[in-house]
Amino acid sequence: MSATVVPTVRIQAQDFDIAAEIARLTAGRADIGAVVTFSGLCRDEQGRLSALELEHYPGMAEAEIARIATEAVERWPLQGLTAIHRHGKIAPGENIVLVVAVSAHRQAAFEAANFLMDFLKSRAPFWKKEHLIDGSEGGWVEAKETDDKAASRWTPPSE
Template identity: 85%
Template sequence: MSGVPMVRIQREDFDVAAEIARLTQGRADIGAVVSFQGLCRDEQGRLSALELEHYPGMAEAEIGRIAADATARWPLQGLTVIHRHGKIAPGENIVLVVAASAHRQAAFEAANFLMDFLKSRAPFWKKEHRLDGTDGGWVEAKDADDQAAARWTQSPPE
């Protein structure tokens, strides 16, 4: 990969188009850009905010390790990972992964890999705040997230 993966953990929102432009501007070696933009959702209409807490230093280091693993696995021309913390309202951005490569398959796979591992390994904790003022409690980890990440460590079928 040309360059080091860019990893940021921040309270403020991000601009998806600006992040893609930052990664690709002036580059003729990039043939594919895959981005994943994760939003705060509220399927039941009861959430005022999702509060994301992280372990400063550890979160950046772990996401950096995951990003470095992706760049070792796929021929990437660039990689950006941004994860927000703090109170995030429904519909607002939480996470962004942008993978750039000469070819689409590498970019798709790297972005998918990053999200599977961010969901299962990045040290973030989520707490629900409800519209009625009650505390929705901490969101439990999902087995499906661990299973999704496990597929990247399993041997392919013969």
């Protein structure tokens, strides 16, 4: 497949520019027919969140995301793949995560982006703590069973 593609993986406190990340992967390229992006935002459905604090184990988080991103470029014919995950305190409405997958064909780009996001939601080594508007802490956010179920579809039954 795309063994020569080296995914870009960044974990950073600062925000990212989606258009700039797309341009990094597509500038001067005529072999790309599809760009699929997913950007995840900090949401506050109940109006009580002041920030979501994301912690990670530096080095381990990058290595794990790079491992799964490399698996994506081995599974699908991609011309490029970027994964950016923020850490620190993130306010509702701000960006948390970005995945950009580029390929000659849309299906490969969609599937690779979906695969990577399922991993990021279920298995990437991040911990989330809620900080509430009233100044209290809402506690650590538990992993969701639905995220684990979504990720399991990528693993063959024999594994």
